[in-house]
Amino acid sequence: MTFYTLLSSIFSYFFTIIIYLFIFGVIRLIYLDVKKMSRFEDESVNVSGLETAALRTMLSRSHAESELKKRYMIYGHAMIGRNKSCDITLREKYISGEHVRIWHEDGEWYLEDLGSRNGTIINGQRIRNTVILDAQDQITLGELHFVFEL
Amino acid sequence: MTRFRGLNYRRPAYLLMLMNLLGFGLLFVKNGYNLNMLYVGAGLLGLFIFIYSIIVLCNMGDKFIVLMACMLITIGVLLLCRLNLEFGIKQIIWVAVGGVVFFASYLIYYHIRFWHKLWMFYGILGTGLFLATLILGTTVNGSRNWITFGGFSFQPSEITKILFIMLLACYYSGAWEKPLGRITPKWMTLLITYLFIGFLVLQRDWGTILVLFAIYLFMIYVYEKTYGFLLMNLGAASLVAVLGYRFLYHIQVRVSTWMDPWADISNKGYQITQSLFAIASGNYFGRGLGNGSPGYIPEVHSDFIFAAVCEEMGVFGGAAIIILFFLIAYRCFKIAITATEPYDKAVCLGLTLMFAIQTFIIVGGVIKMIPLTGITLPFVSYGGTSIVVNFISLGIIQAISAKEERRGGGKGGK
Numbered sequence: 001m002t003f004y005t006l007l008s009s010i011f012s013y014f015f016t017i018i019i020y021l022f023i024f025g026v027i028r029l030i031y032l033d034v035k036k037m038s039r040f041e042d043e044s045v046n047v048s049g050l051e052t053a054a055l056r057t058m059l060s061r062s063h064a065e066s067e068l069k070k071r072y073m074i075y076g077h078a079m080i081g082r083n084k085s086c087d088i089t090l091r092e093k094y095i096s097g098e099h100v101r102i103w104h105e106d107g108e109w110y111l112e113d114l115g116s117r118n119g120t121i122i123n124g125q126r127i128r129n130t131v132i133l134d135a136q137d138q139i140t141l142g143e144l145h146f147v148f149e150l
Numbered sequence: 151m152t153r154f155r156g157l158n159y160r161r162p163a164y165l166l167m168l169m170n171l172l173g174f175g176l177l178f179v180k181n182g183y184n185l186n187m188l189y190v191g192a193g194l195l196g197l198f199i200f201i202y203s204i205i206v207l208c209n210m211g212d213k214f215i216v217l218m219a220c221m222l223i224t225i226g227v228l229l230l231c232r233l234n235l236e237f238g239i240k241q242i243i244w245v246a247v248g249g250v251v252f253f254a255s256y257l258i259y260y261h262i263r264f265w266h267k268l269w270m271f272y273g274i275l276g277t278g279l280f281l282a283t284l285i286l287g288t289t290v291n292g293s294r295n296w297i298t299f300g301g302f303s304f305q306p307s308e309i310t311k312i313l314f315i316m317l318l319a320c321y322y323s324g325a326w327e328k329p330l331g332r333i334t335p336k337w338m339t340l341l342i343t344y345l346f347i348g349f350l351v352l353q354r355d356w357g358t359i360l361v362l363f364a365i366y367l368f369m370i371y372v373y374e375k376t377y378g379f380l381l382m383n384l385g386a387a388s389l390v391a392v393l394g395y396r397f398l399y400h401i402q403v404r405v406s407t408w409m410d411p412w413a414d415i416s417n418k419g420y421q422i423t424q425s426l427f428a429i430a431s432g433n434y435f436g437r438g439l440g441n442g443s444p445g446y447i448p449e450v451h452s453d454f455i456f457a458a459v460c461e462e463m464g465v466f467g468g469a470a471i472i473i474l475f476f477l478i479a480y481r482c483f484k485i486a487i488t489a490t491e492p493y494d495k496a497v498c499l500g501l502t503l504m505f506a507i508q509t510f511i512i513v514g515g516v517i518k519m520i521p522l523t524g525i526t527l528p529f530v531s532y533g534g535t536s537i538v539v540n541f542i543s544l545g546i547i548q549a550i551s552a553k554e555e556r557r558g559g560g561k562g563g564k
Contacts, residue, residue: 004180007438008437009438012435012436012439015439018165018169020466021165026218029214030214
């Protein structure tokens with residue numbers, strides 16, 4: 001029994017550590033979840049007074065795991081890329097740090113590729129410079145597919 | 151990057167599995183290499199994996215609440231198996247039943263859309279359950295709140311809690327506006343609340359009275375625009391409390407053992423003082439699973455399980471349970487905030503309040519912060535009805551969060 005007593009008291013430290021790692025893991029996931037929803041999420045509130053548009057994500061099977069949102073709202077202007085400083089951060093392998101820029105000007109929506117490595121494809125065509133976007137345009141960034149919505 | 155993230159996402163689930171493996175491995179050694187222990191552990195682990203993978207695969211809304219509930223159940227079952235293997239096995243059977251009920255209540259709540267019209271049904275069913283308890287009930291530990299049904303016994307008051315919350319939600323979501331006769335719905339809810347509490351007084355089930363009334367008060371506090379109604383209810387509650395203290399011996403005993411348990415340590419104060427000794431002997435990291443002596447505490451498997459956790463897993467273990475409940479409450483409040491249908495909002499709020507209040511009352515009672523009333527600690531305590539009802543509540547919350555997620559995704563353009 002003394003062997004068991006020793007074993008059990010050692011295990012009690014393990015248990016405490018496991019439980020707290022679990023709690024920290026959950027808190028971290030909750031934090032990511034909250035961060036994900038806090039920006040560009042609430043479509044009913046548009047305090048900026050700017051024109052809004054949205055990128056609807058077309059989920060492919062391989063990306064079901066990652067933390068893509070179903071829609072990304074764009075308020076007047078948005079930088080899209082992998083960097084944290086971008087307005088819409090997409091943590092994907094084939095997305096450049098600053099991949100593409102979408103903005104609204106004189107009643108039109110424009111998209112500009114910022115020299116991304118893997119390019120931007122709109123309605124099946126690789127683009128080189130600034131283009132005007134229409135509603136329901138299909139935008140492909142790296143391996144991700146979006147539909148542009150007004 | 152994606153792969154790293156994916157791994158990260160599953161890490162808490164792996165830790166839960168590791169906790170199960172280590173815990174049941176340890177108990178296997180303790181019980182003289184009794185293979186039953188391993189079967190029990192494997193069963194529980196399989197159950198968790200099954201439930202969690204269905205939630206993830208079918209995209210059933212929030213993933214964290216059930217994960218945290220599984221952690222609480224793990225701690226509870228480890229303690230129960232250590233106390234008495236029979237309790238542990240029964241508890242796991244109840245967890246299995248609870249899992250089935252969880253998915254059933256998820257599907258039922260998700261697909262039926264007229265819950266907010268059924269207030270009369272909730273009221274009548276609740277009253278019916280109380281009447282059945284009064285007529286058929288058996289008395290256990292001074293509370294007449296059990297119905298035995300051919301070798302199988304359950305506590306109707308646990309089910310009434312959910313019915314009561316759904317009834318309140320009918321009114322506070324604004325779905326129930328038509329007065330019955332000359333009584334407006336607001337006074338009708340008041341009447342039903344006091345009717346239920348009256349039945350519970352007859353059953354001497356003080357814990358449930360406290361839970362129901364606290365839920366009612368918090369709902370009033372959240373939804374009523376003025377404080378008059380709340381103050382009136384608080385006044386009524388304090389009047390009832392004072393009268394109860396005056397005339398009911400039960401409540402006098404509870405309060406006197408709370409004020410000074412050491413005065414009658416061998417008799418009335420025995421339970422609470424043993425609980426305090428157990429918590430004190432646990433230290434920071436606990437004495438280790440199986441090293442303590444929680445057997446001295448009466449009712450350690452149901453109401454006083456928190457004291458056993460503190461003894462064998464330490465103050466950190468006890469604090470972890472409170473943190474887990476805190477996180478569950480936080481997630482549920484978040485779901486209640488983001489829900490768009492008012493009825494869902496009110497139900498989710500009520501169920502969250504139920505978890506939170508129950509935890510507060512029993513943990514506060516065990517550590518002698520408030521007078522002790524016997525209710526179960528959700529997910530941790532031994533008790534079939536309690537586990538099943540908590541799983542039903544989880545299923546409803548899960549359905550609400552799934553509705554929200556799917557609505558957010560399917561909206562389309564302007």
